[in-house]
Amino acid sequence: MIEGTEGLFARTEEFPNSLAQARLVALVGLDDLIDRLVTDAVALLDPTVIQQWSRAMHGEIIPAINALADRTPLLVFAGDVGVGKTEVAEVIGQAIAIRTDTDVTLYPLSLTARGRGAVGEMTTLLTRAFERITADFARARRSDGTASSLGVLLVDEADALAQSRELAQMHHEDRAGVNALLRGIDGMRIDRLPVLTILCTNRIDALDPAVQRRAATVEVFERPTHAQRAALLTRLLSGTKLSPADIDALASATGENAGRTYSYTYSDLRQRLVPEIILAAYRQGVAVDSVIARDVLARTLPTRPFEAERR
Ligand SMILES: Nc1ncnc2c1ncn2[C@@H]1O[C@H](COP(=O)(O)OP(=O)(O)O)[C@@H](O)[C@H]1O
Numbered sequence: 001m002i003e004g005t006e007g008l009f010a011r012t013e014e015f016p017n018s019l020a021q022a023r024l025v026a027l028v029g030l031d032d033l034i035d036r037l038v039t040d041a042v043a044l045l046d047p048t049v050i051q052q053w054s055r056a057m058h059g060e061i062i063p064a065i066n067a068l069a070d071r072t073p074l075l076v077f078a079g080d081v082g083v084g085k086t087e088v089a090e091v092i093g094q095a096i097a098i099r100t101d102t103d104v105t106l107y108p109l110s111l112t113a114r115g116r117g118a119v120g121e122m123t124t125l126l127t128r129a130f131e132r133i134t135a136d137f138a139r140a141r142r143s144d145g146t147a148s149s150l151g152v153l154l155v156d157e158a159d160a161l162a163q164s165r166e167l168a169q170m171h172h173e174d175r176a177g178v179n180a181l182l183r184g185i186d187g188m189r190i191d192r193l194p195v196l197t198i199l200c201t202n203r204i205d206a207l208d209p210a211v212q213r214r215a216a217t218v219e220v221f222e223r224p225t226h227a228q229r230a231a232l233l234t235r236l237l238s239g240t241k242l243s244p245a246d247i248d249a250l251a252s253a254t255g256e257n258a259g260r261t262y263s264y265t266y267s268d269l270r271q272r273l274v275p276e277i278i279l280a281a282y283r284q285g286v287a288v289d290s291v292i293a294r295d296v297l298a299r300t301l302p303t304r305p306f307e308a309e310r311r
């Protein structure tokens with residue numbers, strides 16, 4: 001069944017807003033990454049920024065600037081489940097809004113939740129999403145090239161596209177989902193819409209090469225390092241009886257070890273380990289201490305990477 005555009009996006013969100021700011025601040029160890037992504041995004045969305053730089057550095061707008069203007073404002077976020085792709089994609093609009101002092105609207109589209117299975121359904125979903133965004137931003141570009149408002153289209157769980165491609169081949173149909181995506185992002189580039197598209201995938205190898213080629217940046221998110229795990233655990237477990245040394249031991253225990261080539265992900269720590277520790281202490285009616293933490297850790301294992309990525 002084809003739906004109207006009201007139900008198209010999970011929920012659009014306007015930046016800046018205080019909730020998004022809190023989520024942005026809660027991210028641990030990603031300051032440099034987010035800073036770099038915002039710089040890239042702003043350069044892709046607003047050509048006047050690069051032009052100003054060129055004038056300042058070279059005394060004129062050098063020809064190479066034009067090549068840059070033709071780049072697709074597409075970022076691909078890749079990496080294991082639980083490493084922060086969706087979270088960063090959902091809050092980067094906040095950082096862009098602050099940096100540019102311009103209102104940003106997020107349009108989140110999850111392909112897994114909506115279009116799984118039926119190839120035609122996903123194609124329709126993508127086509128309608130691009131139509132809606134084109135309508136919303138058709139007049140957002142001012143005559144001097146700057147934008148009165150910016151958009152972020154988040155295509156999350158884009159692995160579903162690869163699945164649709166495999167399915168389509170099975171049914172000797174055409175690569176309809178991927179083509180709808182390519183048509184959409186190419187159309188936005190040609191129309192110079194001030195909209196950044198972010199595509200998240202857990203399996204970069206399964207993403208269509210034509211999509212990858214268009215990406216201005218392919219950012220591979222990694223599992224947290226020891227320092228990042230320690231920083232996150234310190235934040236999440238502040239006020240408990242865990243000492244800095246206990247936290248450091250937990251950070252070590254959640255890293256790679258002799259029997260395991262991968263560490264805990266951000267979500268393993270934030271959505272599984274820490275809540276389990278709290279619940280365990282609560283059930284026993286005691287304070288959170290290192291004994292409980294170690295006990296829960298022993299039965300809370302990290303998410304395994306995908307086979308393809310471990311080879
Ligand atoms: N750098 C980080 N600091 C703190 N929490 C994080 C970080 N990255 C991810 N998380 C948390 O981990 C969980 C999973 O992140 P998510 O973005 O959904 O992962 P992915 O989309 O890569 O599977 C979320 O609760 C998110 O807030």
Ligand SMILES: [Mg+2]
Nearest residue numbers: 085086156200
């Ligand atoms: Mg995700």
